[in-house]
Amino acid sequence: MIARSNDPIAAIATAPGKGGIGVVRISGPDLDGIAATLFGQALRPRHAHYLPFNDAQGNAIDAGIVLYFKAPHSYTGEDVLELQGHGGPAVLRRILARCMEVGREWGMRHAEPGEFTQRAFLNDRLDLAQAEAVADLIDASSEAAARSAMASLSGAFSREVTALNDRIIHLRMLVEATLDFPEEEIDFLEKYQARPTLEAIIDDLRAIRQRAGQGMILREGLHVVLAGRPNVGKSSLLNALAGDDVAIVTPIAGTTRDRVIQQIHLDGVPIHIVDTAGLRETTDEVESIGISRTWAEIERADAVIHLQDARDANDALEEEIARRIPARTPVLKVFNKIDLAAGTPGQPGDADPIGSTEAHLYISAKTGQNLDKLRQRLLDIAGWSPGAESPWLARERHVRALEAAEEHLAAARAHAELDDQVLDLFAEELRLAHEELGAITGQFTSDDLLGEIFSSFCIGK
Secondary structure, three states: OOOOOOOOEEEEOOOOOOEEEEEEEEEEOOOHHHHHHHHOOOOOOOOOEEEEEEOOOOOEEEEEEEEEEOOOOOOOOOEEEEEEEEEOHHHHHHHHHHHHHHHHHHOOEEOOOOHHHHHHHHOOOOOHHHHHHHHHHHHOOOHHHHHHHHHHHOOHHHHHHHHHHHHHHHHHHHHHHHHOOHHHHHHHHHHOOHHHHHHHHHHHHHHHHHHHHHHHHHHHOEEEEEEOOOOOOHHHHHHHHHOOOOOOOOOOOOOOOOOEEEEEEEOOEEEEEEEOOOOOOOOOHHHHHHHHHHHHHHHOOOEEEEEEEOOOOOOHHHHHHHHHOOOOOOEEEEEEOOOOOOOOOOOOOOOOOOOOOOOEEEOOOOOOOOHHHHHHHHHHHHOOOOOOOOOOOOOHHHHHHHHHHHHHHHHHHHHHHOOOOOHHHHHHHHHHHHHHHHHHHOOOOOHHHHHHHHHOOOOOO
C-alpha cells in the first residue's frame, strides 16, 4: 500500500558503493528544527553552505555542502535537506545515523523505496507518468531511452494525454447538458458536431497510442531466445551479435548447460538475447536441467530465433522443436553456417540471400554474412519503426489504458450511429474513456497500483 505519513524521512540518495560524492536526503513538512540542531545555525534556503557534519559529541564525521529547499519549492513539495559529503559507504552511514538520531524527536524514519518521488506525486509536484519517468531515466540503458525518459519527466507525454482528456471532458459536458433537456436530444449530434469531434479525438488517440507503443519498445526492449539443437552455432551467434566472447564456443555438443543473457542495442532499442542449452534427448542429468530451462525461457520469450545448421536442416528433431514452440510466439527460422554449406541460399552471388519466406534467413555467425538483415528482422519483430522514435517512454500500463480508452470511444461512436441514439450510453462510454486516460497521469488510480509503482524505485529516490 502507498505510504501517506507526513513524518520526516531520510535516506542515502546515491548508489551503493564508493564515489567521489555521496548524498543524504531528508524530507518533511518542517525541517527548520532538525537543520538548526544538526548544524547549530539557521540555513538560508536555496543557498550552498559549506559546513562540518558533526556527531553528538561535536566530533567531525565529514564536511561538505548543505542545501536547504523550503516547501513548496523542492522536489517533494516539502522542506528538503541535502547533505553532500564524500562518497564512502561508512561515512554516509554515519551521517545518516546522526540525522536519524537528531530527527527522532520529530518522528523521523527511514524512507521507503521511491518515497521521495511518491511525496512529489502526492504534493502535485509530478503527475504519475512523470513520477514513473524518474525511475525510467535512472534505468535507461541507451541514449535514446534516456532522451525519451527525460521528455516524459518534463511532461511531454502527460500534456498530450491531458489535452486529449480535456477534449473528451468538453464533449461530455455538452452531452450531460443535453441530457438535462430531453427535447433537444435528437438534434444534439448535429447541433454540436459531436460525430466529427469524436472522430477527431479517436484519430488523435490512435496516434498517441502508436507513439506510446514505440516508447514501450524503447523502454522494455525485446526478450529473444536462441533455440535449437546442439552445435548449430547459438553461442557463436550470441557472440557475433554482442561483439564480444560472452559465451563459450566449442565443437563439443552440450557445452552450454545454462542460459547466457546478453543485452545489445539496435537503433537504441534494447534486445535481450538469451543463449540456451541445445535441445535433444539426453541421459545427462545436468544437461537435462539445462534443456528444461531452455523450454522455460522459450515459454516467456517475446520472440524465438530457431537456429539450424544450413547443412542439415529441417530434420525430425528440428520439426519437433518447431512444433513445441508456442503458437503465440513470433519465430524467425535462421539457417547458420552457410559459409560451410556449398550451394546453400545466402552465399555470395545468390539472388535470394534471405530465403523463400519472410520467416526464414540464411546467415553465417562466423563470417558475419547477413547479420545486418538479422538485426533488422529483430527490430521488425519488436514492432520498431525506423525514424519513428517516441518523444517519450511509455509503460505497458499506459498502452493498455490507451487501448481501453480507444475501445470506449469506439463504443460511443457505435451508439451515435444507431437510429435510436441513446445519449446516456454515449455519455457513459465517454466517462469510461476519460477515466482510462486519467489513470495514466494518476487522476484515477488505486492506492494498490501506486504502492506497486513506487515500491519498484530505489531507496533515496
